[in-house]
Amino acid sequence: xxxxxxIPIFIEEGAKKALAAISAGQVAIALGGITxxxxxxxxxxxxxxxxxxxxxxxxxxxxxxxxGEAERIHAERLARAINRDTKxxxxxxxxxxxxxxxxxxxxDTIQDLYREL
Numbered sequence: 098x099x100x101x102x103x104i105p106i107f108i109e110e111g112a113k114k115a116l117a118a119i120s121a122g123q124v125a126i127a128l129g130g131i132t133x134x135x136x137x138x139x140x141x142x143x144x145x146x147x148x149x150x151x152x153x154x155x156x157x158x159x160x161x162x163x164x165g166e167a168e169r170i171h172a173e174r175l176a177r178a179i180n181r182d183t184k185x186x187x188x189x190x191x192x193x194x195x196x197x198x199x200x201x202x203x204x205d206t207i208q209d210l211y212r213e214l
Contacts, residue, residue, distance in 0.1 A: 098124060102153040102185075108134065108146075108175070109200055110160040110168075117201035118159075125200075131160055131171040135178070142178050150183035161199045162192035 098104050107125040109115040115127035126149070128134055134146050142150075150156065156179055160172045172189040179187035196203050 099149060100151055102151050105155040105157065106149055107200075108156060108158045111199075114159070114161075114200040117199075117204045121204055131168055134175040140178065142182055146179065147183060150179055150185035150187075152184035154185040156185050156187040157190050158187060159190040159192075159200055162194050162197075 104124055107115075107118050107123050109118055109125050109127050110131060111129070112127040115125040118125035126145070134143060135141060136143055156176075158172045158176055160168045162168070169189070169191070176187040176189050179185055192198065192203070
């Protein structure tokens, strides 16, 4: 999986959101917070992030919505660093706040819709 660029990776804010993505069949990793993609007090990517960024891999960063502008700014900073320092392609997923604030909430909404059918 690490060396196969055909497998997209989702970077989630927190284990609960990463587990929701994994249970939906996606490959996801959890970060403990919005700045945890970087080495401490640095603009350098953490080695685990760099290792997953093989050439041509698509990476989607999904941080919580609704906490304000800081979330989006940090997610965009991480995407820029991945695009600058690796040969992977990173983008930021922007949530529709009416669906929930993160992957786990959206997964719950989708499951509720299926139950109604």
